[in-house]
Amino acid sequence: MTEILDRSGTSITVPTHELVTAARELSQAGRATTALALLDGVRATDPADRAHIALAAADVEMQRAWFTDFTGVPARLARAEAMAAALDPDATWDLAFLRLRHDYATLILPGGHFTPGPEGKDPAALTELRHRASDLRDTAPDGVRRGWVHHYLGLIADNLFGEPEAAFPAFTAALEAGDGHDDLLTREALRHLGDHAHTTGDHDLALTHWRRAVSVGARGGAVAGTLSNLILLVLLARDMGDEPGSRALAREVARWADAIGAPRLAETASTFLPEGDPERR
Known part of the structure; x- marks a missing residue:
C-alpha cells in the first residue's frame, strides 16, 4: 500500500499496483509529467513498494523520451536499479527489459538522431544487446512479455544489424503474442x-x-x-x-x-x- 497526501495534508492510502497502473496509463495518454508528479508525490514505507514505484517512474520517463529526449532516463533507471533487491521476480525481469530498451535507444539514437544500421557502432555492443534480448525472451514470465522481447529482437535485427529477413518473423511472433492480449x-x-x-x-x-x-x-x-x-x-x-x-x-x-x-x-x-x-x- 502507498500513502498519498492531498492538498490539505490528508493522507489517502491506495494499493501500489493501482497507483502504478494509473501512472502508466496517464503516460500513455500523453500526461507523463502528471504521471511522474503522482509517483514522486507518494510516500511508501515498504521497500518493495518504493522499488515498484521507482521502476514505474523509470518506465514512464522511458515512454516519454521517445517523443522528447532521453536526458531524464539514466537517473530514473539508476534509482530503480539501486532498489532492485526489493523487487519480485517478475518486476526484476521488467527492470532488465527496461535497461535493454534504454540501451537499444542509445544505439539507435546516437546524439539524438535516428541512425539505423551497424556502421559506426561497436559490433560487440550490438551482439551483446542481441544476446541479452534472447536471454530475456527465454526467461519471460508470460507470453505478452515474451512478445515484447520478440518485438525488440525485431528492432535489433532490423534497425541495428540491417537484417530484415530476421526481423520479420520476430515482429510476426510479437503480433501473435499481443493480438487480443495487449x-x-x-x-x-x-x-x-x-x-x-x-x-x-x-x-x-x-x-x-x-x-x-x-x-x-x-x-x-x-x-x-x-x-x-x-x-x-x-x-x-x-x-x-x-x-x-x-x-x-x-x-x-x-x-x-x-x-x-x-x-x-x-x-x-x-x-x-x-x-x-x-x-x-
Whole structure:
C-alpha cells in the first residue's frame, strides 16, 4: 500500500499496483509529467513498494523520451536499479527489459538522431544487446512479455544489424503474442510489419497494417503512439500519389503533437510539408 497526501495534508492510502497502473496509463495518454508528479508525490514505507514505484517512474520517463529526449532516463533507471533487491521476480525481469530498451535507444539514437544500421557502432555492443534480448525472451514470465522481447529482437535485427529477413518473423511472433492480449504490443508489431510491406512495395498490405495499428493504439490509450502511426499514413498517402491528403494529415499530426508536448513527432510530421507552410518547423 502507498500513502498519498492531498492538498490539505490528508493522507489517502491506495494499493501500489493501482497507483502504478494509473501512472502508466496517464503516460500513455500523453500526461507523463502528471504521471511522474503522482509517483514522486507518494510516500511508501515498504521497500518493495518504493522499488515498484521507482521502476514505474523509470518506465514512464522511458515512454516519454521517445517523443522528447532521453536526458531524464539514466537517473530514473539508476534509482530503480539501486532498489532492485526489493523487487519480485517478475518486476526484476521488467527492470532488465527496461535497461535493454534504454540501451537499444542509445544505439539507435546516437546524439539524438535516428541512425539505423551497424556502421559506426561497436559490433560487440550490438551482439551483446542481441544476446541479452534472447536471454530475456527465454526467461519471460508470460507470453505478452515474451512478445515484447520478440518485438525488440525485431528492432535489433532490423534497425541495428540491417537484417530484415530476421526481423520479420520476430515482429510476426510479437503480433501473435499481443493480438487480443495487449493493444500496445499489437500496435507496435503492426507498425513494423506494415513497414516491411511498404518496403517491398505492397501498399495495400501496409495500409491494412497501419490503419489497424492506429485503431488498436487508440484503444490502448497510446496518444503519442497513435500519432506516430498516423505519420506512416501520411507517408503512404504521399507514396500513393495523394499529396494534398498527405499534407493535410501531416498538418493535423504536427498540431496535435505540439499540443501534447511531443516535439520529435511534430518535427517528423512537418517534414512532409512544403517550405513556408505555417505548420513546418
